[in-house]
Amino acid sequence: MADAAAALLALAATLAVYAAARGLQRRLKSVWLHPVLVSIMVLIAALRVLGIDYEEYDRGGRILTFFLGPAVVALGLPLARQMEEIGRRGRALLLSLLAGAAIGTLSATLVAALLGASGPVVRSLAPRAVTTPIAIGIAERVGGLPALSAVVAIFTGVLGAVIGPPLLRAAGVRSRTAFGLAMGAAAHGVGTARAAEEGEVEAASSGLAIGLMGVFTAVLAPLVLALLERLGWLM
Amino acid sequence: MIGNRPDLRRAAHHLLGLLILLAFLWMGDAFARALRLPLPGSVAGMLMLARGLRMRWIPERAVRPAAELLIRNMALLFVPAGVGVMVYAGLLGREWLPILAGSAASTVAVLLVVGWMQQRMERGG
Missing domain, CATH: 1.20.5 (Single alpha-helices involved in coiled-coils or other helix-helix interfaces)
Incomplete structure (x- = not known):
């Protein structure tokens, strides 16, 4: 009973902090005040001050994490609506995302390895671009730290959602499909949430990018890590 | 509150959609595991749901409220x-x-x- 109450309290606190963080962003209109990032920092600070460890908090927190699975499945809905549009550009989509997955995994692991990151950290960075539940699965397979991969995925999701639109505009990307695809590929769910603000084409291609990036990265990450190992850049 | 039919019906509608999504998640998990695919069950489930909706095996209005609620608030789930x-x-x-x-x-x-x-x-x- 007390356990259930504590879990509900953690859940309620998470919802309240997130709602407040969203309100703050709406009022101050700063892209850097991403509600996810602000909520994470506020909750960590609160847990530290109150002396509550993560495991205890997560008894309530994982009620939300549970819905990540069905949320990824739910992306099948915008995907179904845009299937024809996507079918017409199928080959281009697959090639762009395959290149994105290769470059994404290679650049993250290579830069980290050259800057002296330890083996587990490099392995945790391999699934950087993919959605959190998929990133956790890949990290487990390639010997990374699943929780670190989750956090890196969220952080870069926020980074991509923030810098993506101005960067893509500056780079001359006008196509709505290309915009959505790039946002989903670089910033998964957080990027898709941002892309969805632009319209349904952006939302659908972004949702598709999440899924395909997950598939391609799952296949490519072990290969990239094996390559780094052979070159002697990864322990 | 119980007598408030529209509220109750809306909650039931969301719950039905969630159960359908969970069923596809479970099928995706089973499918990916059976074929030893490197892809997570949720992604397999997403592709199966898209196919099911396109082929009209699953009526879109059954899943739409739950799916849109989850997609709109996906950031919170992280x-x-x-x-x-x-x-x-x-x-x-x-x-x-x-x-x-x-x-x-x-x-x-x-x-x-x-x-x-x-x-x-x-x-x-």
Whole structure:
């Protein structure tokens, strides 16, 4: 009973902090005040001050994490609506995302390895671009730290959602499909949430990018890590 | 409150949609495991749901309220996993630079590569 109450309290606190963080962003209109990032920092600070460890908090927190699975499945809905549009550009989509997955995994692991990151950290960075539940699965397979991969995925999701639109505009990307695809590929769910603000084409291609990036990265990450190992850049 | 029919019906509608999504998640898990696919069950479930909706095996209006609620609030669902970073405070303190630099470089690279390639191929085709 007390356990259930504590879990509900953690859940309620998470919802309240997130709602407040969203309100703050709406009022101050700063892209850097991403509600996810602000909520994470506020909750960590609160847990530290109150002396509550993560495991205890997560008894309530994982009620939300549970819905990540069905949320990824739910992306099948915008995907179904845009299937024809996507079918017409199928080959281009697959090639762009395959290149994105290769470059994404290679650049993250290579830069980290050259800057002296330890083996587990490099392995945790391999699934950087993919959605959190998929990133956790890949990290487990390639010997990374699943929780670190989750956090890196969220952080870069926020980074991509923030810098993506101005960067893509500056780079001359006008196509709505290309915009959505790039946002989903670089910033998964957080990027898709941002892309969805632009319209349904952006939302659908972004949702598709999440899924395909997950598939391609799952296949490519072990290969990239094996390559780094052979070159002697990864322990 | 119980007598408030529209509220009750809406809640039931959301619950039905959630159960359908969970069924597809379960099928996706089973499918990916049976075929030893490197892809997570949720992604297999997403592709199966899209197919089911296209073929009209699943009526769209049954899943739409739950699906749209989850998609709209997806960012919230990442928060508890993100709080998990506190477990790695020591590691982050030592290796924050390679982690930040690697993530940032990769984010910019993926945005530009995917955006440019897709736009160029659309124009070329």
